[in-house]
Amino acid sequence: xxxxxxxxxxxxxxxxxxxxxxxxxxxxxxxxxxxxxxxxxxxxxxxxxxxxxxxxxxxxxxxxxxxxxxxxxxxxxxxxxxxxxxxxxxxxxxxxxxxxxxxxxxxxxxxxxxxxxxxxxxxxxxxxxxxxxxxxxxxxxxxxxxxxxxxxxxxxxxxxxxxxxxxxxxxxxxxxxxxxx
Numbered sequence: 001x002x003x004x005x006x007x008x009x010x011x012x013x014x015x016x017x018x019x020x021x022x023x024x025x026x027x028x029x030x031x032x033x034x035x036x037x038x039x040x041x042x043x044x045x046x047x048x049x050x051x052x053x054x055x056x057x058x059x060x061x062x063x064x065x066x067x068x069x070x071x072x073x074x075x076x077x078x079x080x081x082x083x084x085x086x087x088x089x090x091x092x093x094x095x096x097x098x099x100x101x102x103x104x105x106x107x108x109x110x111x112x113x114x115x116x117x118x119x120x121x122x123x124x125x126x127x128x129x130x131x132x133x134x135x136x137x138x139x140x141x142x143x144x145x146x147x148x149x150x151x152x153x154x155x156x157x158x159x160x161x162x163x164x165x166x167x168x169x170x171x172x173x174x175x176x177x178x179x180x181x
Contacts (some may be wrong), residue, residue, distance in 0.1 A: 001013070001166055003158060003163070004126065004158050007136040007140070007154070011129060013158070014128060014163035015123075017161070017162040017166055018124055018161070020165070021168055022170070030181065033058050033113060034058070035175075035179065036056055036057050037057055038176070039175075048134075050098050051064075052166075052171075055105075056103065058116075058172065060105060061171055061172065062116040062117060063105070064101065064104060064105075065120055069089070070123065071087065072156055073127060074117075074129060075156075127160065131157055139154035139157065162166040
């Protein structure tokens, strides 16, 4: 997947990857959607990323996506309203944000799969609306928006949408593959 560098490409990639994710989910029976992830110990030994052990089911994956949408939406809104805040809430930073992911998981222990689906679909729509409100230059020109630091707003948007959806697709496919063994 080529990383978007324009508003049109960003919106297209976000919608295409989101559609692929739902196509994959809809291809699964409700029983499989609700099953716990059971990746083999051999598989997990090869994977160093924390998410392979963190997320226990599809609901956890969808909630993860939803919460990162909320991070982006809240960050943009706060900064637009003149309250300069970092992307990650205190006390988190890019070295310890794994703990934030665990906090998201803990926060949603009572969230059902159906609720997670609805939350994610709604937040995706809100994110696209927010992206639409910016110009191509505001999204992708460096130093255009002061509170984005050395990155661009578009880069944050790509990470929270198409790139994150791609991650969720790969993880869900691995879940399906593990059930066939």
